[in-house]
Amino acid sequence: MNSKLKKALAAIFIFCTAHTIVHAEPIKLTYDGKTHPYDLLPINLYINNQPIATTIMPPIQLGERVLVPAREVFEPMGATVEWKADEEKVYVYDQTSLLVLEVNAPEAFVNGQIKLLDMPPKIINDKLMIPIRFISEQLGYGVIWQGETRNVLIDKPVTVPKETLPIPEEAIPVEQTPPTQNLENTLNNISYVHNENTLILEKPSRLSINDISVIDLFRERKIIVNLNGDYSDFFYEGHLVSQEGRIKNVSVSYNGGTQLIIDTFTISAVNIYEVGNQIHIQFVKPSEKYSQIVVIDAGHGGSDPGARSASGIMEKELNIRYAMDVYQLLLNNPHLKVYMTRETDVKPSLQERAIWSNEIGAHLFVSIHNNSINNPAVNGTETFYFSNPDDPRSEYFAKMIQANMVQGLGMTDRKAKAGNGLFVLKNTTMPAVLLEIGFMSNVQDLDKLTQPDFSPRLAQIIYDSIMAYFESGYHLMQ
Ligand SMILES: [Zn+2]
Known part of the structure; x- marks a missing residue:
């Protein structure tokens, strides 16, 4: 049979059987460490009505989603695609x-x-395959799935409001409502009310609410509730898995005392209270619990030393020293909640630093860095902020803390300035500043930066500036 005829017959076959499941020549797909047979019919991509053919991999349907080769699809749409293999x-x-x-x-x-x-x-x-609907929609494109012809139509700009787009019968659901009652629970005397984000513990008679302590591993989105006593006979060792509310997983184990290890979907704070014969552990967004939250971000860390002085001092070491001194001061203030992007020599990515801060709903973000330049004469302190004509709070705080540092530390004033290209300033949603305390490439600055009393003095200035900012009420303005 010649190929034209084959195609024609195939087309008729598809047309006639559009409402039955039609399979194509099976191919093998290897992903998630396994090989899977795949025999769904090809998917046709159209961007602004132009067909797009991908060469390295065809579009693949997994479940109700279509995955496409990243670069081949999104670069013609004017986006840049970068793959960072080490971070996947x-x-x-x-x-x-x-x-x-x-x-x-x-x-x-x-x-x-x-x-x-x-x-x-x-x-x-x-090959890297990415979900076409999610990426397209986030880039502002409209996406239509035509199930009968297996066409994905991507268009920009969206001229029709999204709500009124005709939704084909076999459309890929835009939002799938998660099934209710999606809960697996092998724990005894513990239940989860997902719409109130509350774990309810029946109270063993020996347990007092005062014995309960909480460890917040927010960077892992994990909270450990210590019950300070062995209640494994009462709650059993087991787990609870949920797909709803803030809680993803609870496991109960015994580790010198009964521990509830709770994984949350997003960073959460807990409120614990006693209701009759029950203990309620409620999970909330941190900004629902705390009215003054600051994130302190020690720049660089781990495999990323930042700047390095001629004598081998690494910026990451100075940054964490200063940041931890600020942290200690903030921890002692009960009116304020502080989160650290790192407390040790590790390297959170810039995305993580921004994501955590946004998820927390912090009210202020302060990143601590030190400078370096190949001209050894350059010295002084500078503060970067995100310049937004509609929201002057970052600029206000930057100018205040810059003036305080220059005055208190005797550094050259290199001013507060807009740094809108800086990743953590650009991608955090709260007032944010990035401090460049001094130049490690300048002998006089480096000498100051490394004096034993420098870090406590700097920390006090940063702390006082943060307090003054919250006391000014400026953080409430927008
Ligand atoms: Zn730096």
């Missing part, structure tokens, strides 16, 4: 949007906000 992350960005997705990770980073994906990027047959 893909960056997709254009003039207005930045998306960071991680292979097999359910969370995506979109313009400083975290969004949940029901289909993460995958490595299929050694």
Whole structure:
């Protein structure tokens, strides 16, 4: 049979059987460490009515989602696609949007906000495949799925409001409502009310609410509740898995005392209270619990030393020393809640620093760095802020803390200035500053920066500036 005839027959076959499941020649897909047969019919992509053919991999349907080769699809749409193999992350960005997705990770980073994906990027047959609907919509395109012809139509700009787009019968659901009662629970005497984000513990008679303590591992989105006593006979050792509310997983184990280890979907704070014969542990967004939250970000860390002095001092060491001194002062103030992006010599990514701060709903973000330049004469302190004509709070705080540092430390005043290109300033949603305390490439500055009393003095100035900012009430303005 010649190929034209084959195609014609295939087309008729497809047409006649559009309402039955039709399979194509099976191919093999390797992903998630396994090989899977795949025999769904090809998917046709159209961007602004132009067909797009991909060469390295065809579009692949997994469940109700379509994955496409990242570069081949999104670069013709005017976006830049960068693959960072060591982090297994893909960056997709254009003039207005930045998306960071991680292979097999359910969370995506979109313009400083975290969004949940029901289909993460995958490595299929050694090729990076990313979810076409999610990425397109985040970049401002409209997406239509035509199930009968297996066409994906991507258009920009969207001229019709999204709500009124005709939704084909076999449309890929835009938002799938998660099934209710999606809860697995092998624990005894513990239940979860997802719409109130509350774990309810029946109270063993020996347990007092005063014995309960909490460890907040927010960077892992994990909270450990210590019951200070062995209640494994009462709660059993087991787990609870949920797909709703803030709680993802609870496991109870015994580790010198009964521990509830709770994984949350997003960073959460807890309120614990006694209701009759029950203990209620409620999970809330941190900004729902605390009215003054500051994130202290020690720049660099781990494999990233930052600047380095001629004598081998690394910026990351100075940054963490100063940041931890600020942390100690803030910890002692009960009116204020502080979160650290790192407390040790580790390297959170810039995305993580921004994501955490946004998820927390912090009211102020302070990043601590030190400078270096190849001209050894250059010295002084400078503060960067995100300049936004509609929100002067970053600039206000930057100018205040800059003046305080220059005056209190006797450094050269290099001024507070707009630094809108700086990742953590651009991608955090709260007033944010980045401090460049001094120049490690300048002998006089470096001498000051490394004096034993410098860090406590600097920390006090940063602390006082943060307090003055909150006391001014400026953080409430917008
Ligand atoms: Zn730095």
